[in-house]
Amino acid sequence: MSLTLYDMDLSGNCYKVRLLSALLGVPLTIVPVDLAAGDHLRPPIIDLNPFGELPVLQDGDVVLRDSQAILVYIARKWGGEAWLPTDPAGLAHVCEWLMVAENEIARGPNDCRLYEKFGDAVDIDLARAKTVRILDLMESRLRISSWLVLERPTVADVACMPYVALIHEGGLTLRGHPSVAAWVDRVKALPGFAGMPGL
Amino acid sequence: MSLTLYDMDLSGNCYKVRLLSALLGVPLTIVPVDLAAGDHLRPPIIDLNPFGELPVLQDGDVVLRDSQAILVYIARKWGGEAWLPTDPAGLAHVCEWLMVAENEIARGPNDCRLYEKFGDAVDIDLARAKTVRILDLMESRLRISSWLVLERPTVADVACMPYVALIHEGGLTLRGHPSVAAWVDRVKALPGFAGMPGL
Numbered sequence: 391m392s393l394t395l396y397d398m399d400l401s402g403n404c405y406k407v408r409l410l411s412a413l414l415g416v417p418l419t420i421v422p423v424d425l426a427a428g429d430h431l432r433p434p435i436i437d438l439n440p441f442g443e444l445p446v447l448q449d450g451d452v453v454l455r456d457s458q459a460i461l462v463y464i465a466r467k468w469g470g471e472a473w474l475p476t477d478p479a480g481l482a483h484v485c486e487w488l489m490v491a492e493n494e495i496a497r498g499p500n501d502c503r504l505y506e507k508f509g510d511a512v513d514i515d516l517a518r519a520k521t522v523r524i525l526d527l528m529e530s531r532l533r534i535s536s537w538l539v540l541e542r543p544t545v546a547d548v549a550c551m552p553y554v555a556l557i558h559e560g561g562l563t564l565r566g567h568p569s570v571a572a573w574v575d576r577v578k579a580l581p582g583f584a585g586m587p588g589l
Numbered sequence: 590m591s592l593t594l595y596d597m598d599l600s601g602n603c604y605k606v607r608l609l610s611a612l613l614g615v616p617l618t619i620v621p622v623d624l625a626a627g628d629h630l631r632p633p634i635i636d637l638n639p640f641g642e643l644p645v646l647q648d649g650d651v652v653l654r655d656s657q658a659i660l661v662y663i664a665r666k667w668g669g670e671a672w673l674p675t676d677p678a679g680l681a682h683v684c685e686w687l688m689v690a691e692n693e694i695a696r697g698p699n700d701c702r703l704y705e706k707f708g709d710a711v712d713i714d715l716a717r718a719k720t721v722r723i724l725d726l727m728e729s730r731l732r733i734s735s736w737l738v739l740e741r742p743t744v745a746d747v748a749c750m751p752y753v754a755l756i757h758e759g760g761l762t763l764r765g766h767p768s769v770a771a772w773v774d775r776v777k778a779l780p781g782f783a784g785m786p787g788l
Contacts, residue, residue: 463681482662
């Protein structure tokens with residue numbers, strides 16, 4: 391049974407899954423879903439994910455929603471301890487940044503992009519303020535470390551990079567955050583790296 | 590070295606940590622932080638957590654922010670596989686709901702409570718709509734299962750319960766979601782359960 395990703399090519403959340411799979415050399419069967427046509431709100435997607443969102447991953451009987459949870463699954467099943475340590479402190483520190491991807495980056499850089507690129511209803515002033523705030527916090531961390539957690543790339547970096555790297559599509563720039571920009575380049579230089587449109 | 594929680598008694602996020610510690614019988618040293626006085630934005634808190642938010646957990650050299658990440662740490666260190674399974678599917682399914690706590694519940698029930706109880710600036714119509722949506726999704730899950738993941742309580746339930754149970758402080762009710770209400774009662778009946786103001 392092949393590993394199937396229900397996917398949208400312009401989604402940074404779907405891209406995270408494609409990126410980790412590429413870095414780990416795990417083959418994915420990609421099934422494109424037409425969001426404009428509302429196919430995410432109809433079977434089979436809505437039966438696989440009642441939240442009606444992408445990405446959705448299917449691995450035999452295991453069906454998963456949420457890009458961060460999917461990264462955890464792939465890393466745990468095919469990445470060993472390298473990409474997702476399971477000691478208490480290591481796992482928790484990775485989770486801190488998975489939560490940043492789910493919260494601060496989603497409501498900052500991702501919302502700015504939804505507004506500028508897709509015309510979504512967004513409180514853009516709030517989204518821009520949240521973007522600057524999370525970039526400042528990431529800059530502080532990445533000024534003293536090459537990676538978000540530990541001294542190696544983990545799923546934390548895979549989860550946080552895409553919407554930060556796509557920030558120009560949200561009408562902003564990384565010019566004031568050189569350590570963040572250097573970290574994006576470091577992720578792009580990883581063996582097996584795969585890009586996405588706009589990156 | 591004792592396990593120290595920098596805490597605010599009315600915070601549902603801090604309460605999650607106190608609740609899991611009570612359920613596992615892990616003693617916590619509680620250090621109350623005066624948010625009204627801005628103490629979360631001054632040392633020692635801001636040095637421990639640059640995000641300037643509570644809760645913060647300190648366990649010797651390990652310092653953690655974000656309530657969901659702290660639950661992962663405590664469960665992994667003191668809870669064995671019971672509260673946080675580490676097989677790929679089990680861990681990922683728990684993470685799906687930790688992300689719901691960080692995203693849908695934070696922007697739904699939690700935002701409604703911030704607006705009604707604390708007078709925070711919130712798009713209340715949006716927060717109410719998000720609350721109904723996530724309660725509907727939780728109702729569907731909890732109609733067919735006693736717990737959010739697997740057939741036993743995990744950190745997923747601990748992470749998602751508090752702001753759902755406090756929904757009356759956000760001006761809403763669980764009357765239309767009986768399976769969610771029954772699940773809240775189920776969590777409250779767990780051996781070792783500890784409450785918080787308003788619950």
